[in-house]
Amino acid sequence: MSIVFEKRLVRARWAPILVPVISIFLALVFGALLLMAFGINPFEAYRVMLQGSLGGGYAISETLVKAIPLMLTGLGVSIAFRMLFWNIGAEGQLAMGGIAASYVALFLSDRLPAPLVLPLMAILAIIAGAVWGGIPAFLKAFIGVNEILTTLMMNYIAILWVEYLYLGPWRDPAGYGFPGSAPFPESAWLPRLTGRVHAGLIFAIVAAFLLWFILTRTRWGYEIRVIGENPRAARYTGIDIGKNILLVMLFSGGLAGLAGMAEVAGLTRRLYGLTVGYGYTAIIVAWLASLNPWGVLLVAFLMAALLVGGDQIQIALQTPAAVALVLQGAILFFVLGGSIFINYRIRVIRKADSSQPSLEGGGQ
Amino acid sequence: MNEALVVSILVITIRAGTSLLYATLGGILNERSGILNLGMEGIMMMGAATAFAVAYHSGVIWVGLGAAVLVGMLLAAIHAFLSITMRADQVVSGLAMTLFGTGLASFMGQRLGPGGTTMVGLQGPSFQRIPIPLLSSLPFLGQSFFQQDVMTYALYILVPMLWFLLYRTQPGLHLRAVGENPQAADAMGVNVSATRYLSTILGGALIGIGGAHLSLGYLQGWADNITGGRGWIAIALIIFATWDPLRAVVGALLFGGINAIQFRIQAAGTTIPASFLNMMPYIFTIVVLVVITWWEAISKRVGAPAALGTPYAREEKR
Numbered sequence: 001m002s003i004v005f006e007k008r009l010v011r012a013r014w015a016p017i018l019v020p021v022i023s024i025f026l027a028l029v030f031g032a033l034l035l036m037a038f039g040i041n042p043f044e045a046y047r048v049m050l051q052g053s054l055g056g057g058y059a060i061s062e063t064l065v066k067a068i069p070l071m072l073t074g075l076g077v078s079i080a081f082r083m084l085f086w087n088i089g090a091e092g093q094l095a096m097g098g099i100a101a102s103y104v105a106l107f108l109s110d111r112l113p114a115p116l117v118l119p120l121m122a123i124l125a126i127i128a129g130a131v132w133g134g135i136p137a138f139l140k141a142f143i144g145v146n147e148i149l150t151t152l153m154m155n156y157i158a159i160l161w162v163e164y165l166y167l168g169p170w171r172d173p174a175g176y177g178f179p180g181s182a183p184f185p186e187s188a189w190l191p192r193l194t195g196r197v198h199a200g201l202i203f204a205i206v207a208a209f210l211l212w213f214i215l216t217r218t219r220w221g222y223e224i225r226v227i228g229e230n231p232r233a234a235r236y237t238g239i240d241i242g243k244n245i246l247l248v249m250l251f252s253g254g255l256a257g258l259a260g261m262a263e264v265a266g267l268t269r270r271l272y273g274l275t276v277g278y279g280y281t282a283i284i285v286a287w288l289a290s291l292n293p294w295g296v297l298l299v300a301f302l303m304a305a306l307l308v309g310g311d312q313i314q315i316a317l318q319t320p321a322a323v324a325l326v327l328q329g330a331i332l333f334f335v336l337g338g339s340i341f342i343n344y345r346i347r348v349i350r351k352a353d354s355s356q357p358s359l360e361g362g363g364q
Numbered sequence: 365m366n367e368a369l370v371v372s373i374l375v376i377t378i379r380a381g382t383s384l385l386y387a388t389l390g391g392i393l394n395e396r397s398g399i400l401n402l403g404m405e406g407i408m409m410m411g412a413a414t415a416f417a418v419a420y421h422s423g424v425i426w427v428g429l430g431a432a433v434l435v436g437m438l439l440a441a442i443h444a445f446l447s448i449t450m451r452a453d454q455v456v457s458g459l460a461m462t463l464f465g466t467g468l469a470s471f472m473g474q475r476l477g478p479g480g481t482t483m484v485g486l487q488g489p490s491f492q493r494i495p496i497p498l499l500s501s502l503p504f505l506g507q508s509f510f511q512q513d514v515m516t517y518a519l520y521i522l523v524p525m526l527w528f529l530l531y532r533t534q535p536g537l538h539l540r541a542v543g544e545n546p547q548a549a550d551a552m553g554v555n556v557s558a559t560r561y562l563s564t565i566l567g568g569a570l571i572g573i574g575g576a577h578l579s580l581g582y583l584q585g586w587a588d589n590i591t592g593g594r595g596w597i598a599i600a601l602i603i604f605a606t607w608d609p610l611r612a613v614v615g616a617l618l619f620g621g622i623n624a625i626q627f628r629i630q631a632a633g634t635t636i637p638a639s640f641l642n643m644m645p646y647i648f649t650i651v652v653l654v655v656i657t658w659w660e661a662i663s664k665r666v667g668a669p670a671a672l673g674t675p676y677a678r679e680e681k682r
Binding site: 280 | 474
């Protein structure tokens with residue numbers, strides 16, 4: 001008897017929904033076992049996580065706060081992943097956007113008319129993120145340098161740069177030596193909708209719509225999809241892959257840059273502690289959402305709930321917040337393992353039977 | 365430059381290069397069979413955390429090292445299962461491994477100290493430097509190459525062994541065939557899946573040792589994010605080495621050297637901010653990648669195994 005995977009003739013329709021749901025469930029079971037191994041009551045931990053992230057208006061608003069950067073970076077990486085450009089650099093692109101926006105808020109805002117401050121912050125942040133994403137794209141498109149490594153290395157550089165600024169030259173002189181820049185003037189504050197939820201949420205929704213529109217309604221979007229699904233066909237039909245890599249990465253980096261601006265202008269209102277790993281979680285968000293823009297918004301919210309929940313159990317139960325990271329990684333493992341059921345079915349063959357006629361025959 | 369300075373730089377170069385070289389060799393073994401492993405950073409992190417925790421509590425450094433080997437193999441087996449049996453996307457599986465390993469190692473770091481406290485700042489057993497008689501008194505090379513710890517000496521044997529295995533033995537030939545052309549290897553009667561599982565899991569063991577040497581050798585202790593991207597730099601080194609264990613030595617020395625120079629500049633007292641010095645290895649990695657890719661393009665050589673990153677399924681003909 002043997003077990004084989006047999007290719008489905010038609011992709012299973014139920015699988016794209018069911019696989020992530022089952023995966024999240026299995027990851028939670030795994031997480032429970034892990035918590036138990038460390039002597040923590042998993043039911044109590046999960047209850048605290050759920051209560052702290054989704055139980056009530058305040059909890060939900062805090063989850064939304066964390067969802068905003070995940071949405072923007074998730075959208076950014078998802079369009080790059082569409083054409084199989086592995087942008088692992090959202091974290092660094094976000095950081096550069098945050099730096100550019102902070103520069104405007106700290107050094108230009110007193111010389112600008114107040115209504116121009118926020119737009120300029122957003123524009124410069126988008127440009128900074130786009131440049132940071134554009135460098136690896138350029139190297140990939142024209143020399144062929146592995147983008148996974150370059151985008152990742154640029155994360156480390158950007159993170160060190162942010163730290164340098166708020167520990168060094170941009171440190172608040174009136175901050176009693178604590179790290180972090182001076183607070184931004186009020187003209188550089190992104191309006192808040194409710195609680196700490198800021199207008200970055202609107203950016204994210206607009207960006208999702210824009211991305212959906214580009215992917216489904218424009219020639220550019222069509223080209224991106226063709227490159228991702230069949231690069232060889234794309235080349236034969238005369239699609240300029242290099243140009244598309246560059247354009248997509250400018251867009252992708254720009255969205256991450258905007259996320260950085262939203263963080264500093266909407267949440268912290270100064271440059272501090274910007275790089276907390278949203279750019280990495282964005283990869284999971286994009287993948288779990290099957291790279292669908294509306295899916296990204298939903299999954300970003302769920303992953304944010306996990307992060308807020310992680311913070312909550314750290315406060316309430318002194319359980320390391322890294323549990324959230326472990327759960328995210330585990331979810332991704334289960335989704336990856338489960339994805340095979342979208343295109344394959346399991347068949348159990350009772351007996352080695354070579355006489356069975358095969359459609360695939362002998363010739364190549 | 366005086367001799368003492370050169371020697372001190374060489375000593376750190378080799379100490380820093382040791383863990384990088386283990387990880388790079390593991391990655392080469394792994395990728396030669398056609399399985400891309402982007403989870404190296406996560407596996408190294410888990411290797412470092414496990415090795416330190418186990419060595420600290422048992423008091424025996426070898427038990428810690430053994431635990432890191434097991435953890436490396438176990439994590440690599442997960443990646444192998446997803447990549448080979450479940451034919452999952454190897455890029456995403458590797459990234460998941462890095463996130464998972466980083467998270468779990470950080471979790472362990474906060475809980476596995478004495479009585480469930482943090483491991484940060486603890487002093488555990490560490491590999492001692494053992495001078496080799498006679499050889500260690502050679503000028504320059506003696507102190508740097510022959511006054512190191514056992515793990516470095518083991519590399520002097522492991523590197524040629526791995527080279528010999530890959531290029532001069534039948535299993536090595538099969539391994540490379542599986543990475544270059546799994547269809548042909550399959551037709552030759554090589555078990556593609558088994559070969560890939562074996563090379564991924566053994567590679568994981570070496571990557572785990574690379575992590576262990578950080579917490580038990582080079583850095584001697586546990587700190588959050590202890591690997592600091594070394595797993596990723598090792599992946600760049602695989603490309604630099606064109607998947608050849610001997611060249612990997614050159615790469616590891618180069619990057620170990622960057623670490624050592626950074627160290628020296630910092631120790632000498634400088635006006636260059638530490639953040640900028642810390643950027644050096646990452647900037648250098650990008651530069652090296654650009655140069656090597658450009659050089660491969662103009663010389664028309666391809667270093668990467670042809671089937672790297674593509675799952676193999678016998679029944680589907682391409």
